[in-house]
Amino acid sequence: MNGLEADAPGAILLIPLAAALVFALLPGYRLTARLNVLASLLTLAAAASLFWARPTPGPYLLVDDFNIYLIVLNTFVGFTTSAFSASYIDHEVEIGRLTPAYLRFYHAMFQGMMFAMNLALLSNNIGLMWVGVEAATLSTVLMVGIYRTPEALEAAWKYFILGSVGIALAMFGTILIYFAAQSVMGEGLQAMAWTSLVDRASEFDAPLLNLAFVFLLIGYGTKVGLAPLHAWLPDAHAEGPTPISAVLSGLLLNVALYAVLRFKMLLAANAGALAPGPLMITMGLSSLLFAAIMLYRRRDIKRLFAYSSIEHMGIITFAFGMGGPLANFAALLHMTMHSLSKSAIFYSVGHIAQIKGTQRLDEMGGLSVTHPVLALGFTIGVLAIAGMPPFGIFMSEFLVVSSTFSRQPWLALPLVIGLLIALGALVLRLQGIVFGEPKGGIAPAKASYLPLFGHLALVAAAGIYLPGPLVAWFQHVAKLLG
Amino acid sequence: MPVMHGLAFDVAHLFAGGMLLVSFVLLYQRRMFAVLNSFALHAIVLALAVAWQAFVQDAPHLYITAAIALLFKGIIIPLALHRIVVKLEIHREVETVIGVGSTMLGGIGLVALSILVVLPITASSAAFAREDLALALSIVLLGLLMMITRRNAITQVVGFMSIENGLILAATGVKGMPLVVEISVAFSILIAFVVFGVFFFRIRERFDTLDIHYLGTFRGGQG
Numbered sequence: 001m002n003g004l005e006a007d008a009p010g011a012i013l014l015i016p017l018a019a020a021l022v023f024a025l026l027p028g029y030r031l032t033a034r035l036n037v038l039a040s041l042l043t044l045a046a047a048a049s050l051f052w053a054r055p056t057p058g059p060y061l062l063v064d065d066f067n068i069y070l071i072v073l074n075t076f077v078g079f080t081t082s083a084f085s086a087s088y089i090d091h092e093v094e095i096g097r098l099t100p101a102y103l104r105f106y107h108a109m110f111q112g113m114m115f116a117m118n119l120a121l122l123s124n125n126i127g128l129m130w131v132g133v134e135a136a137t138l139s140t141v142l143m144v145g146i147y148r149t150p151e152a153l154e155a156a157w158k159y160f161i162l163g164s165v166g167i168a169l170a171m172f173g174t175i176l177i178y179f180a181a182q183s184v185m186g187e188g189l190q191a192m193a194w195t196s197l198v199d200r201a202s203e204f205d206a207p208l209l210n211l212a213f214v215f216l217l218i219g220y221g222t223k224v225g226l227a228p229l230h231a232w233l234p235d236a237h238a239e240g241p242t243p244i245s246a247v248l249s250g251l252l253l254n255v256a257l258y259a260v261l262r263f264k265m266l267l268a269a270n271a272g273a274l275a276p277g278p279l280m281i282t283m284g285l286s287s288l289l290f291a292a293i294m295l296y297r298r299r300d301i302k303r304l305f306a307y308s309s310i311e312h313m314g315i316i317t318f319a320f321g322m323g324g325p326l327a328n329f330a331a332l333l334h335m336t337m338h339s340l341s342k343s344a345i346f347y348s349v350g351h352i353a354q355i356k357g358t359q360r361l362d363e364m365g366g367l368s369v370t371h372p373v374l375a376l377g378f379t380i381g382v383l384a385i386a387g388m389p390p391f392g393i394f395m396s397e398f399l400v401v402s403s404t405f406s407r408q409p410w411l412a413l414p415l416v417i418g419l420l421i422a423l424g425a426l427v428l429r430l431q432g433i434v435f436g437e438p439k440g441g442i443a444p445a446k447a448s449y450l451p452l453f454g455h456l457a458l459v460a461a462a463g464i465y466l467p468g469p470l471v472a473w474f475q476h477v478a479k480l481l482g
Numbered sequence: 483m484p485v486m487h488g489l490a491f492d493v494a495h496l497f498a499g500g501m502l503l504v505s506f507v508l509l510y511q512r513r514m515f516a517v518l519n520s521f522a523l524h525a526i527v528l529a530l531a532v533a534w535q536a537f538v539q540d541a542p543h544l545y546i547t548a549a550i551a552l553l554f555k556g557i558i559i560p561l562a563l564h565r566i567v568v569k570l571e572i573h574r575e576v577e578t579v580i581g582v583g584s585t586m587l588g589g590i591g592l593v594a595l596s597i598l599v600v601l602p603i604t605a606s607s608a609a610f611a612r613e614d615l616a617l618a619l620s621i622v623l624l625g626l627l628m629m630i631t632r633r634n635a636i637t638q639v640v641g642f643m644s645i646e647n648g649l650i651l652a653a654t655g656v657k658g659m660p661l662v663v664e665i666s667v668a669f670s671i672l673i674a675f676v677v678f679g680v681f682f683f684r685i686r687e688r689f690d691t692l693d694i695h696y697l698g699t700f701r702g703g704q705g
Contacts, residue, residue, distance in 0.1 A: 127660070161638060165626060168645045172622060172652060179604075179611065179656045187658030207603040 008053065009061045009122050011046035012071065015039055016115035020108045029093065029103035033086040036107050040079040043114065047075040057195050062124030066477050070258055071121050073336060077250045077343050078114045080451035084347045085110070085243035087448040091354045092241070102146060106241070113139040113247065117255050125192045126174050129259055133170070133223060136252055137163040144240035155235035162232040166222025170259075173215030177266070180208040194262060198269055206272030213276060216263045217283075223256035225310050226317060227287040237306035238359065242350030245302055249309040250343035254335055257313065261320060261481060268323075268482035280321030281411065287314030288418040295425035300359045301349055304429055305342065308385060311422050312338045318415065319400045320481070322407065328478035330399035333466075337392035337459055338385075344455035345381040348374060351447040352433070356440030361429060366438030374445055375434050377452045384459050386426040387419060392462035490538040497531035498617040498651060502593070505624040505644060509589055510582045514567050514636065517576065518560045521640045525555035528647045535654045544654055551650065555643065563636060579631050592623040614655030621648030 019039035023032050050071065054063050063071070089106070092098040098106070113136055120132025141163065145156030181191040184203045190196040201209075218229065225233040237245040264280075267273045291311035298304040316338070319331035351374055356364045367375040384391035397419060404412040504524040511517045529552035536544030578585070596619035604612035625645035629638050653659050 157635070161629065161642070164642050165629070165645070168622065168625075168642075168649060171649050172619065175649070175652045175656060175659070176615070178659050179615065182656065182658065183606075187660075189660050192660060205604075205606060211599065211603050 008046050008049050009055060009063060012043055012075065012118050012122065013115060015043045015046065016111040016118065020111035020115060023111060024104065024108040026104065027100070029089065029100045029107070032104065032107045033089060036110060037079070037082045037086055039111060040075070040082040040114070043118070044072075044075040044079045047072045057124050057193075059189050059193060060125055060128060061122050062194055063122065065473070066261075066480060067121050067258065069332075069336070069473070069477075070254060071118065073339055074117055074121060074251050074255070075114075077339055078117075078247070080347075080454060081243050081246050081250075081343060082110070083448060084246070084350065084451045085241075087446065088241070088243055088350050088354070091446065097147060098241075106143065106146060109139045109143050110243070110247075113143070113252075117251055120255050121258060124194050125189065126177055126194070126197070127192055129262075130167070130171055130174050133220070133256060133259060134167045136255065137167060137223065140236070140240075140244065140248060140252065143244045144236045146241060147239065149239070151235075152239040155232075155239035159232040159236040162222060162229070166219045166229065168219070169215050169222075170219025173212045173219055173263075176208060176212035176215065177263070180204040180212065197266055201266045201269035202271060204266075204270055204273075206270055206274075209267060209270055209273045213263055213267055213273075214279075217260060217276070217279060220256045220259045221283060224253055224260065224313050224317065225287070226283045226313065227290045227310065230287065230291075230310050233310060234303045234306040237309070238300050238302040242302070242346055242353065245306070246343040246346035246350075249306070249346065250339040253309060253313050254339060257316065257320075257335070260317075264320070265481060277321045277323050280317050282321075284314045284316070284318030284321055285411070285414055285418070287311065288318065289314075289414060289421075292418045292422035292425065295422055296428075298429075299361050301353060301361055301364070301429075301433070302346075302359055304361065305345055305349060305385075308422065308426065309338075309342055311418070312342070312385070314418075315397065315400060315415075319403075322400075322404060322411075323482060324403065324407070325475065325478045326399060326403040328481045329474050330396045330403060332474050332477060333462075334393065334396035334400065337396055337462060340455045341381055341384045341391070341393060341459050344452050344459070345378070345385060347452040347455075348378040348381055351445050352378065355443055355445050358440060361432060364433050364440045365436045366434075368434045370438050370442045371445055373449060374447065377449060377456065379430060379434055380456050380460075381452075382426055382430045384456065386423045390460060390463045392459045395463050395466075490534075493534055494531065494538065494614065494655070495617075497527055497534055498614055498655070500527045501531065501647065501651060502617055502620055502624075505621050505628075505648075506586065506589055508640070508644060509585055509624060509628055509631075512576055512578075512582075514576060514634075515564065517637055517640055518563050518567070521644065522556050522560040524644055524647055525551055525560075528651060529556060531651055532654045539657055541658070547650065547654065551647070555647070559643070563640075567636065576632060576634050576637055579633060585627065585631050589624050589627055592627060593620040596620045596623055611656055615652055618648045618652035618655065621645075621651065624648075 016039065019035070023036065026032050026035070050063055050068055054068070057064065089098065089103060093100065093103065116132050116135035116139060120129050120136065123129040123132060141156050141160045144159055145152050177197070178192055181197055181200070181204060183205065185191045185196065185200055222229040237248060240248075264276045267276050288311050291307045291314060294307050295304060295311070298307060312334070316331050316334050319327045319334065352364065352367065353359050355371065358364065367378065384393055387393050387397045401412055401416060401419075404415055501524060504520060504527055508517065508520045508524065511520055529548045532544055532551060533548035536542060536548060597616045600616040600619055601612060604615065622645050625641050625648060628641035628644065632638055632641065
């Protein structure tokens with residue numbers, strides 16, 4: 001390995017970490033906001049370089065077929081969110097919701113959160129991954145509470161308590177996995193490394209592995225936002241700054257799900273262990289149905305899309321639970337598409353809420369008259385997330401449904417019902433916001449539309465044409481997942 | 483642990499069992515200061531348990547963990563919480579959601595549950611590690627129970643820290659687990675930082691109370 005190759009994973013971790021420290025010291029938020037974009041771009045470049053030169057797995061860090069695309073997705077959405085955030089926070093300072101001192105803290109935490117998520121994705125060690133997820137939780141807790149309103153504090157406290165309990169259970173699961181591995185592989189780091197755990201998983205004690213997985217599924221499942229452990233998610237999305245909602249939905253949920261999937265691979269490698277499928281199918285379906293019904297009762301625009309995130313994580317978990325090459329393929333595609341479209345929606349929601357001066361759905365309307373461009377972006381985003389053709393989510397949902405029909409027709413029924421209920425709710429709300437009499441503020445939006453339409457273009461392109469190498473690569477990973 | 487197997491085993495059990503006992507003590511405390519003192523005791527017993535593991539497993543790095551548990555969780559955090567309680571004048575009775583009797587019964591049920599879950603599954607493993615895991619799981623579950631039955635922000639944090647203590651007990655009881663002990667200690671420091679630096683003072687600023695029951699009344703308009 002020459003210098004450059006070896007340094008790419010290091011750079012993905014060190015750039016955000018160094019940026020977080022620098023931002024904590026730099027006064028003046030305008031400069032910091034630009035540097036934030038620059039740091040995120042550099043991280044993205046480092047992540048993209050992994051495609052050309054992939055380092056060999058070390059004892060702590062690992063880049064393999066599975067996590068490479070999540071790392072690139074993570075840094076990409078991180079970069080676009082930092083661009084969105086730069087135009088978003090200007091307005092927040094103007095109306096006095098945030099002071100420059102808080103923005104210093106905000107930018108430092110933004111990079112700190114990116115560091116923690118990249119660490120969780122890159123780690124080759126189950127303990128290090130746990131640390132990454134926990135650090136990401138703590139930094140987002142601080143961000144959720146940053147507005148200091150009673151609601152924001154309640155949301156942050158709820159998130160902190162539920163997130164910590166989830167994290168504690170996941171830690172116990174992690175200890176149990178090490179306990180199972182240690183009796184086969186001996187003490188030391190290799191009994192915590194993914195690369196060696198997967199090879200020897202067939203020799204582990206199956207009941208111990210089962211118990212560990214239950215803890216890990218509940219623990220990390222809390223972070224994924226699976227019902228009935230989702231209570232923190234809508235509050236945290238609604239009360240924090242919108243860039244954080246975008247990152248929470250688009251990235252953090254994926255990172256937690258990635259952790260669950262890694263452990264699922266261990267179980268799949270052990271013949272005696274329980275099949276994780278039915279557990280994940282149940283949790284996924286109940287999240288989907290629950291969130292789809294709850295969508296109708298939302299009065300807050302950010303809560304609405306937070307429930308939509310629960311719904312989509314439910315679909316993804318369901319598809320991974322079904323397993324097999326086709327369902328896994330669909331789930332991987334859905335994960336990517338959901339990240340891109342949901343963060344795009346939150347970019348537009350952020351601007352809408354700023355213009356209207358409220359997050360309440362009944363106080364906004366007629367967006368197509370007052371802000372046609374924003375309305376267009378928002379409409380495309382909502383149609384994409386609702387699963388309309390020709391967008392990527394339509395394709396992935398279609399694949400999930402058709403693979404379920406061919407294998408477990410009865411499970412397809414609740415799945416399709418859930419999808420339709422959610423579709424109805426989203427279209428209903430979309431009409432209220434975009435059409436009708438103009439309500440709320442009509443000040444022109446000082447927004448950067450590039451992140452929004454960039455994401456939407458990618459989602460639309462993926463729905464129409466997926467490049468061959470990408471398909472081949474998704475298929476390969478789907479096979480790895482079993 | 484070849485020669486001293488019997489003694490090593492018994493002393494480790496004594497400490498782990500002691501932690502479990504203090505977890506029960508934490509469950510029924512009604513006064514704020516009593517909760518803090520019991521938590522300090524919890525952390526001190528943890529420090530002893532970890533130090534004993536360091537001695538028995540011949541793993542000197544565990545002494546660091548023990549020292550941090552003793553100094554940080556056993557002394558500094560309880561003292562700091564003490565000051566906060568005095569400063570904010572909240573040293574009154576702690577509100578509980580369920581009565582003491584039923585909480586204790588629930589706690590006993592949880593201990594029975596964790597023993598029934600862990601022991602049969604780990605039948606092939608080393609006796610100490612499996613019983614240690616069962617006790618640690620009980621401590622974790624009792625910590626959860628404490629967080630559920632208390633409405634007060636400080637007691638919830640104490641409940642969470644007792645969960646962390648249980649996890650550290652589990653991690654040190656499993657022989658030779660790398661990294662995680664040091665890391666989880668570093669994280670309890672970070673958690674303490676978050677809790678002290680941000681939540682308490684913000685909540686104080688807004689509500690003049692640390693009873694999160696009041697937070698629930700501000701849920702208007704969330705829909």
